[in-house]
Amino acid sequence: MMTLRTALLFFVILALFIFIETADAIAFQAKISPQDIYQGDAFVIKVSGTKSSEAPVAIMDGKQFVFSKCGEDCFIAIGAVDLETKPGRKKIKLEMRNQEQYLGLVVKRAMFPSISLTLPEEKVSPGAEDMERIEKENEKLKELWGKETEPMWKGDFIRPVKNEISTVFGTKRIFNKKKTSIHRGMDFRAKEGEEIKASNQGRVVLAEELFFGGNTVILDHGSGIYTVYMHLSALNVKNGDIVPKADVIGLAGSTGRASGPHLHFGIKVLGINANPVSLFGLKL
Ligand SMILES: [Zn+2]
Missing domain, CATH: 2.60.40.1590 (Peptidoglycan hydrolase domains)
Known part of the structure; x- marks a missing residue:
């Protein structure tokens, strides 16, 4: 017992x-x-x-x-x-x-605004040759977003330029009263030649001229996170470069489909186009 x-x-x-x-x-x-x-x-x-x-x-x-x-x-x-x-x-x-x-x-639910824009006709309704180029560029970009590399980002993501926002994320744009597209990034006001900074540490995976984006830089921050900088007048980096946070990667301009000098800034998070303002607000 x-x-x-x-x-x-x-x-x-x-x-x-x-x-x-x-x-x-x-x-x-x-x-x-x-x-x-x-x-x-x-x-x-x-x-x-x-x-x-x-x-x-x-x-x-x-x-x-x-x-x-x-x-x-x-x-x-x-x-x-x-x-x-x-x-x-x-x-x-x-x-x-x-x-x-x-x-x-x-x-x-987010409230996304709608705006009308007038642009040169060839940028709104591209010809067959341009369409071929656009499709090739889209394929190349799609391949880029598919990669998930080692984390390189450190701490908060910063604004690439400290100016006002001219077009917010999610805006529905009507070009020349006929074509519409959703703005899956944000636009900052910027003067021609103004310095554009890397939002975080990353590797340059694209630094070239695109049909819509004009001179474009894409940084891979690892973990499936990318930042995109478009319409630049000059590129300060090349493919493969490792860029520390806040380094100048290029100068603002109006190349590609742009009605004037500004910076189009976009982010990709695991293949999703997200609102950059929400990323800037995260405490990382
Ligand atoms: Zn834009």
Whole structure:
């Protein structure tokens, strides 16, 4: 028969075991910020207290986020929702050390403005030869976005130029009263020749003239994050260069489909065109 002392010892060990198991189960914290976003916005997932060198796995709409280290016991990933995402609640499944957690995200409806623009006809309705070039360029860009390289970005993303915004992200543009397109980036006012800075550390993966973008620079920041700078008058970098944050990558201009000098700035987050303003606001 079990003595009282043995029974007591047995319960103490059992309680201790349950305590350790529970402590282990709640040992890491996962947080999304902001938790309320608008269509087209970027957000950040931070997982801390992981006690593991292995990155967590987080999935939303079948797409996996790319985590990078943000300290001894911390992982960080940037995500985004497309501007056509249906408003409502979204779930992110997070897996870490064989445990599952669900994180909630609320997507609110964004109000996107509409504007009319007049441009040279050949930039609105390109001829067959130009169309061939446009298609080739689109293919090249599509290939670029498909790559997910090692994280190179460090800390917050900064504005490439400290000027006013002239056309916001998501604006519906009507060209010469007939063609429409959604503005999947943002425009900053800029004088011809004004210095344009790298929003974060990255590698130059494109530095050339495109039909619509004119002189364009694309930086790969790793983790599936890219920044795009268009209509430049001069390029200061070449393909393959590693560019530190805030380095001058080119000068503002009006090359490509532009009605005057300005900077078109775009971001890609895991293949999604996101609102750059939301990226600037993230504490990384
Ligand atoms: Zn633009």
